[in-house]
Amino acid sequence: MERVRMVFSGSGGQGVITAAIILAEAAVIHEGLNATQSQAYGAAARGGATRSDVIISEGEINFPKVIQPNVLVCLTQQAYTTYYPILRPGGLLLCDTRYVTTERKADAWQVELPMYQSVMEQIGKPIVFNICMLGAVVALTDVVSRDSVMKILKERIPAGFVEINEKALNLGFDLGQAKKR
């Protein structure tokens, strides 16, 4: 596989860092790949801009930060404005239609999905927005299988919440699958 360099960005509390960790963990534990996950640390737990870098590769990963991502996920307008310029030309840009208004001008595979809206309509709990996003990323990139992510969710999440997370993962996966090229 090609080395995948990903940046997940949004605002504190949206769960972008948790989603990044789950994806990277799925790659290492269930797919036999190497992965690193790091994040910009700030004092703000909620509301501040957050960013998490994930690299997934068959080979050894030395430098663990992402300078030019080939997958960029933006869940707020601020994140989009900040990180859109660093996307590698031809890379995947995934945004949520409720939070981000994109400018269609650059050399990127722009995918805009109503992830938040779908989660609210079909599940009704914004807490699984990040997992819906993860489902879309998995569908669009094939970087790990949906099963591997689901296994990590089952290991990490209290039993009572597995069902809505699975629903959110599948919801995002279907949204992503429909936009796959």
Added chain:
Amino acid sequence: MSQNIKFVQGNEACVAGALYAGLQFFAGYPITPSSEVAELLAARLPTQGGKFIQMEDELSSICAIIGASLTGHKVMTATSGPGFSLMQEALGYAIMAEIPCVIVNVQRGGPSTGIPTQVSQGDVMQARWGVHGDHSMVALTASNHQDVFLMTVEAFNIAETYRTPVVLLFDEVIGHMREKLVVPQEGEVQLVGRLHTSVKGGVDYHPYLPREDGRLPMSDFGGVHRYNVTGLYHDMWGFPSSDPKVVHGLIRHLVDKIENRANLLAHYKEYFLEDADRVLVSYGAPARSALHVVKNRRARGERLGLLELQTLWPFPTDIVREKCARAKAVVVVEMNMGQMLQEVKKAVEKPEQVFLANRIDGVFITPTDIQNILRLIQGKGV
């Protein structure tokens, strides 16, 4: 897949290594970016029969582990720069009284409270010379989680073997980043246990009388022997002494037991050094950026190599001199203003050919930062 494969932060790899090594007592005062060490041990240590105490500050933390070590337990504390500063006095006590203990310092930017959430390696010289008075010191580091685990185990082994404190000098990038860790099976990595005295209760025990091999067997404090422990110069009974022979003998012993074993204690890794005409010397997280550059330039036919130091103190002078002997240029890659640079300059034959690639703004040094220095010293500009 094996359940021994984990995806963890470097701080958790350190915790896993400490538990593997047989850690029984941890006292600490959580501080970014080392807090996860205390947090995880608070949950795990009691379930394995150990004790975890959150102390009121860093002074009491290191004093608590020193006391616990004397009673026969493997001990550790974890902190960052501000806390490490507070620990210096008792660190010196542990050196003087020869008490095995492990002190983790996950470095952040300093001085003072500095920049808590950003990466730095500014405490390298503090680890060596933060304690007053002539002394020696053991400090280890690592650039990936497998090595964090192994160096943590090694820290306990060295502490027990030589009755000395050992500093684990990690950094924020390693502490917080997540990557794969394969936890070795029991018995796969050698462990050194406490060397107990064979002297029976009721018979005179000399706590500072070395065996023929130089090691000092210990007796659990509060057990069958009564003996004195002090930060003053002391004789073989542990009682204070100002006899010049005793003073001279003890300071020589404390320094020589470490410095005479510099090559034995030297852990390092080398990459592409056989034919390298330019050598990068690095340690901790920046060694990852350095290795990235080396692999990248090698693919283009450049004869670049990397010497990654894992033992920082005692400084592996002989090894650095030997590995850099054929290099036309040596570039030290570190996240401070050149603390190891000076040691490398002292070690090599041509110090004028040693250069610094560093970053001191809290941002993790990138391959481009290093490549720019390589271009500069070749007269190519940036």
